[in-house]
Structures are given as C-alpha cells and as structure tokens.
Amino acid sequence: MNRLMQIIAPILRGLYLHATGQSVVVLPGNTLVETECHIDVRPAMQGEDIHEEMAAKIASETCKSWIFEHSPSGVDALQTHGISQQLPSCIQVQTTSNIYTFWVDWDLDRCRDRIQRLDTQPLEISSQTKSMSSYEQLFQSRIRIAERKVALITGGAQGFGEELVQGLVGAGALVFIADLNYNGAQTLANRLNTHYGRTVALPVACNVAEETSVQEMVAHIVEQAGGLDICVSNAGILKAGSVLDQELAAFKLVTDVNYTAFFLVTKYVAQVMRCQALTAPEWYTDIIQINSKSGLEGSNKNGAYAGSKFGGIGLVQSFAMELVEYNIKVNAICPGNFFDGPLWSDPQKGLFVQYLQTGKVLGAKTVTDVRAFYEAKIPMKRGCTGPDVLRALFYIIEQVYETGQAVPVTGGQVMLH
C-alpha cells in the first residue's frame, strides 16, 4: 500500500466512525467496479503530496452528498447517530495519478467476502440505542466498549500480551498480534480464529525497536483494516544488573525495547489515528503503554528496566498533551509482578529459577520459597494476572475524560502519592 492510500484509508474510515458511532474495516480492492460514490481528492494534491485536512474535507462533503441523495428523508446522517441509514460500501478515490477503490463493511470477513463478490450494495446502519436514556446508553457502551474495534497489541504472542489479546478478542475486537516471535503470534491467531469460527486475530511480524519494522507493521494494519482504534504498546524486556557492572549493550537493549519503541509505535500509530480524527472528530482512540510498578518506584539492581519505565511515563504525559487535539488518549497501566507468566515461571529461564540459583532470596530452597517471598511483599498477597490488567484496560478505553495517566494494578504494593 503506498503512502497516499495509507492516508486516504483512515480518512475514509473516519467518515464511517463519525456517521455510525461504530467501528468498521476499510480495505483496498484491486478491481475497478461501477460505484456511485466517487471522491475526487485532486484539489487537495500537489504532485503526489496530499494536504490531509483538505482531502478530509472533500471526503466528508462527497459522503454527505451521497447520503443526502440516498436518504428518503434527506437527513444528514453524518450529524445524526442512531438513525437507520445507508452508507456506500464501495468508494472510488481519484488522485492525480490513479483511481483507488476501497471497500467497507462491519467486519473483516464480511468485507473480504464483499470484495470477492464485487457486492456494492449499500451498507445498512441501524441502531437500537435511539430510545434509550443516556444512563442506559452508558451501560450499553460499557459492555460493548471494544466491540468491532481494531486493536494492536505489541508483544502479543505470550505473557501479559497474550492475555490482552484474548481479552480484547473476547470483547469483540479485531486484534493484530505484533511480535518478534512471528510463529508464536501466528499460532495464537490461528487458535483464536478456529475457536471463534471467523477472523478475530491477525499476526504481524515486528521488532518494535526498529523504525522501519514499526512503520511496516502500521502500514500492514492500515492495509488490512483501514485504520485502528486501540494500540497497546506491551512488548518489553527485563535485563537485571548492578549499575557497578552491567554491560552498556544490555542497558541499551532494555532502553530500546521498553522506551524508544514506545516513541516509535506512538509516532506511526498516531499518524493513522490523526487521519481518522480529521473526518471523525468525536471518535476517541487509545494508545496504552503497559508500563510497570517499576515505572513508579525504583528497582534494586534493575536500573535499566526501572529507568526505561519511568521514562515511559514521561512520554505518556507528553504525548497525551499533544495528541488530545485529535481525541487520541495516551495512558499507561502499571502492573505488579505477573508470577504466573513466562517471565517469572518459565521452568528453565524464569526469574523464580534464576533467583533460586543465584541465592537472591536468602534461605530459599525451592522455587515455591522464592515465590512465597515475593507474594508476601504484596498487601493482597498474590501476583498480578491478565484479567487484573484487562479491567484497567477496559476502564481506560471507556473513560473518555482522562488522558496522560498511569494506572497502578499492583494489589496495593505501590500507592500513588
């Protein structure tokens, strides 16, 4: 997908988010078909460069005219959520060098099927929320908070990431599982797609510490879905070590994956979310960093990790201030230790085994002793779990009046000042 389509697809997706208040997928098609909705963005172009705001304005105006012509009541559906309406399912976009076709539908499989059958029947919108009170609507939106939304989870192949993938898919989202371990991401996606009997998850290979790789990952998501609503920057690594002798390479690796990568992921994801916001100014999107309790207080002989996580909070607050203009919320979740996850419990290289072997916990004779030592430090006497983090994630997505926050999920181990 070229740069132009990378901009046009989210602008088009924004039109539907705005008109329906619901999530859609927008896919490029190769075949030119007869369609009644043509958007000519040439006035917004200079050579191959496009003025994004102007293109968004042209797209909105064209789409409004289409709706006006196709709506018996002449109601302007772009302003009126919740009224039964029709929207175009196939849009052609004329640029200075090409004509692009985009297809739209409520979910990925339906959209792929539509393209296969070259089905240009309009997209029906109907909403049952019309007669509900605002409090009933609030409750409805709460339980359907992630329904049909497009989400990205980095480091989604295992650990907390895998838990978040399963939780978001369970809540009805289409989830891109991005990981250095592509096979792991693919295995998880296959398992979930088989379980649900439709495409609910897609693997993407990515090294979040490399700019080109992040750029390609985001381009791939736009090509597969037209944009995205939720980005969870979860991939992270831990290399413990004393400041007296830790190798610079280890320090830099932790900084690259935990800190710099959050900048890279936000940079490219926010570009897409911003394009959507140009046509859907009331649609909220979320960038959420999975931080750590070590981003809120220091960690002995673990400075590279704690420093990278503290830095993450600084980025969260700064990005939140800048991106609020586009209704992109940026927040962090700071979980406590996930004792059941592979980082701690892996029988060969997990932290419990490592701490037992290095005698870090005085008097510990077994892995169980080491675990008991760490559990005793937590007021709630247990480690953090996937569902604990998911509750915080759903809260952040639902709460539209908060950004730049770090939400601790630590069983009381770390309390905010």
Ligand SMILES: NC(=O)c1ccc[n+]([C@@H]2O[C@H](COP(=O)([O-])OP(=O)(O)OC[C@H]3O[C@@H](n4cnc5c(N)ncnc54)[C@H](O)[C@@H]3O)[C@@H](O)[C@H]2O)c1
């Ligand atoms: N495990 C804990 O106790 C704990 C506690 C608090 C916060 N966290 C944070 O939660 C997040 C997930 O931790 P986890 O324990 O589930 O880790 P994990 O090691 O179990 O899984 C991390 C995943 O990220 C992937 N990954 C690593 N480097 C990558 C890169 N450069 N690009 C793309 N993918 C990469 C790995 O392949 C793996 O699938 C991290 O940010 C971590 O700091 C973990």
